[in-house]
Amino acid sequence: MALQPFLALGAILFGIGLYGALTKRNLIIVLISVEMMLNAANINLVAFSHFAVTPNVDGQVYALFNIAIAAAEVAVGLAILLSFFRIRNSSDVRDVNLMKW
Amino acid sequence: MANALGFLTFSDVWRSMGPEIIVIGGAFLIMLVELFLPASLKRVSPWLAVLALVASATVLVVRLGAAVTTYSTSAYIVDDFGSIFKLIILIATLLVILLAIADRSAESLPYEYSYLVLFATGGAMVISSGVDLVTLYVGLELLSIASYILVALYRKSARSAEGGLKYLIIGSIASACILYGLSFLYGVGGSTNLGQIGVNLQSGWTNYSGILYLSLGFVLVGIGIKVSVVPFHLWTPDVYEGAPTPVTAYLAVVSKAAVLAFFLRVFVWIYGQKFGQWGDIVAWLSVITMIVGNIGALPQRNVKRILAYSSVGQVGYLLLPFAAVGSTTLLNDMWQALSSIAFYLFAYMFMTIGAFAVFAKVAEARASEDIDAFAGLYRRSPFLAGMMAVFLLSLAGLPLTAGFFGKFMIFLVAFNAGQYWLGVILFATSAIAFYYYFGILRAMFTREPAGDQERVRSSPTLVVVVALCALGTLALGIAPSPLMDVLNGLHWFG
Numbered sequence: 001m002a003l004q005p006f007l008a009l010g011a012i013l014f015g016i017g018l019y020g021a022l023t024k025r026n027l028i029i030v031l032i033s034v035e036m037m038l039n040a041a042n043i044n045l046v047a048f049s050h051f052a053v054t055p056n057v058d059g060q061v062y063a064l065f066n067i068a069i070a071a072a073e074v075a076v077g078l079a080i081l082l083s084f085f086r087i088r089n090s091s092d093v094r095d096v097n098l099m100k101w
Numbered sequence: 102m103a104n105a106l107g108f109l110t111f112s113d114v115w116r117s118m119g120p121e122i123i124v125i126g127g128a129f130l131i132m133l134v135e136l137f138l139p140a141s142l143k144r145v146s147p148w149l150a151v152l153a154l155v156a157s158a159t160v161l162v163v164r165l166g167a168a169v170t171t172y173s174t175s176a177y178i179v180d181d182f183g184s185i186f187k188l189i190i191l192i193a194t195l196l197v198i199l200l201a202i203a204d205r206s207a208e209s210l211p212y213e214y215s216y217l218v219l220f221a222t223g224g225a226m227v228i229s230s231g232v233d234l235v236t237l238y239v240g241l242e243l244l245s246i247a248s249y250i251l252v253a254l255y256r257k258s259a260r261s262a263e264g265g266l267k268y269l270i271i272g273s274i275a276s277a278c279i280l281y282g283l284s285f286l287y288g289v290g291g292s293t294n295l296g297q298i299g300v301n302l303q304s305g306w307t308n309y310s311g312i313l314y315l316s317l318g319f320v321l322v323g324i325g326i327k328v329s330v331v332p333f334h335l336w337t338p339d340v341y342e343g344a345p346t347p348v349t350a351y352l353a354v355v356s357k358a359a360v361l362a363f364f365l366r367v368f369v370w371i372y373g374q375k376f377g378q379w380g381d382i383v384a385w386l387s388v389i390t391m392i393v394g395n396i397g398a399l400p401q402r403n404v405k406r407i408l409a410y411s412s413v414g415q416v417g418y419l420l421l422p423f424a425a426v427g428s429t430t431l432l433n434d435m436w437q438a439l440s441s442i443a444f445y446l447f448a449y450m451f452m453t454i455g456a457f458a459v460f461a462k463v464a465e466a467r468a469s470e471d472i473d474a475f476a477g478l479y480r481r482s483p484f485l486a487g488m489m490a491v492f493l494l495s496l497a498g499l500p501l502t503a504g505f506f507g508k509f510m511i512f513l514v515a516f517n518a519g520q521y522w523l524g525v526i527l528f529a530t531s532a533i534a535f536y537y538y539f540g541i542l543r544a545m546f547t548r549e550p551a552g553d554q555e556r557v558r559s560s561p562t563l564v565v566v567v568a569l570c571a572l573g574t575l576a577l578g579i580a581p582s583p584l585m586d587v588l589n590g591l592h593w594f595g
Binding site: 010014017018021027030031034037038040041042044045047048049052053054056058059061062065066069072073076077079080081083084087088096098099100 | 234235238239242246249250253256257258259260262263264265266267269270273274276277278280281283284285287288291292293338339342343
């Protein structure tokens with residue numbers, strides 16, 4: 001195996017995540033899309049860690065840190081989404097519209 | 102590399118991370134104490150946070166100017182650059198917590214803020230000193246995640262929840278962009294340590310310049326979102342409006358200072374040496390940020406949104422010295438640019454937190470954030486009106502205030518670098534800014550108060566916060582030399 005397929009997978013995942021985060025209407029899907037973007041970076045890190053000129057474990061350790069951080073981020077995200085849902089009774093991006101310009 | 106984990110004693114850790122240990126340990130302690138305190142005693146928890154911040158700042162100041170030391174196989178460095186940013190972050194957090202204590206509006210903040218702010222501050226301090234991609238990213242996320250919660254802290258308020266949600270989504274996209282960019286940097290550099298990456302890139306980086314450009318682009322976009330540089334600033338007014346006012350002040354000062362430290366550290370150590378053109382990119386970003394930020398404030402009626410757009414414009418000023426100096430190889434120019442950024446951050450901290458403090462009180466008294474709430478403030482509270490005038494004139498950059506001197510130093514950096522056009526745009530946008538600050542001044546001093554004439558009573562804590570900020574603003578404007586001497590004596594990156 002070479003490095004390129006992994007980087008391509010990462011790029012595709014990042015692209016799908018970014019597209020989803022910017023266009024999807026359901027806030028839960030938006031959060032999942034953001035998670036995909038973070039995981040794209042993790043795939044990159046692990047791939048680089050294995051295929052580097054001098055392979056080292058730094059990238060894999062970095063990826064482990066990121067997994068923990070992403071979990072914290074999504075937990076906070078869902079909590080805020082829940083408090084928004086209680087007030088507005090909606091999880092649609094189009095209802096996040098009290099403040100504009 | 103010889104002394105890996107096993108030989109790191111507690112005294113080593115204490116010498117390197119003393120201030121951070123106090124802040125984060127204090128946060129955990131307050132979290133526990135707050136849980137067991139009876140409801141009537143919960144109001145001591147912010148004062149415990151104040152105690153932790155003062156202790157941390159004392160430890161930090163004692164060590165300022167000490168020799169540069171690195172720890173834990175160079176994941177963490179104690180240099181003057183980190184120390185000065187930490188000092189700004191600690192003072193700003195202290196003022197914000199005092200403001201939150203003073204802000205006893207009907208819908209007061211839940212006391213959880215006292216330790217959430219400390220966690221965010223701990224993250225901001227880690228960013229200032231981290232020289233490892235892992236350390237930097239963990240610090241950034243600690244700051245960001247705690248800030249998301251802080252913005253959404255009014256659980257019953259739709260605006261607060263909406264602001265929190267917007268901040269969360271935009272902020273996580275920014276984090277993901279930064280992380281994706283850093284992963285390419287790791288791939289090319291073969292290490293997560295900034296120093297090691299720099300060494301590895303010395304030889305044969307041109308083979309990978311494409312990947313490095315990609316990495317630079319993603320990191321720049323992510324940082325641009327976090328500090329609200331113009332094409333990525335649209336979330337700023339909404340989040341600032343929705344957040345509780347003390348939290349808004351926190352986002353405007355601490356969050357920006359910390360991410361700016363991240364930007365300077367990564368760019369000076371890695372990208373700056375490789376790309377001559379990156380200074381130009383930042384120069385253009387700085388110019389459009391100054392212009393759009395200041396023009397965006399013109400049509401606003403909500404004072405919080407005016408201050409939010411004004412803080413977008415101020416980021417343009419903060420980026421300018423760096424854009425002007427760009428890829429210089431002269432150490433002296435670099436140091437001058439860094440000290441002008443640090444000076445302006447001090448000025449920005451005092452005037453912004455002061456303005457938000459006065460705003461919090463006025464908005465509470467009138468239950469309105471509109472500019473009309475300021476009408477006739479001079480009659481209702483001469484003290485608040487006078488102080489607000491000082492902050493606004495300083496934000497606009499009138500002489501004898503900190504804002505003027507800070508802008509003057511930034512102008513000098515641009516002038517010395519031969520980038521006269523940046524200096525011209527700096528003053529042109531300041532003139533635009535004066536127009537909307539003048540709208541608030543006119544409302545305060547010339548218009549009659551709408552509705553009741555009742556005086557605005559400010560609590561002693563609020564008076565202390567406002568007076569401290571005004572003192573800082575005027576002292577830095579009238580006698581800037583003490584701070585200047587300190588900044589000029591620093592060794593920055595050692």
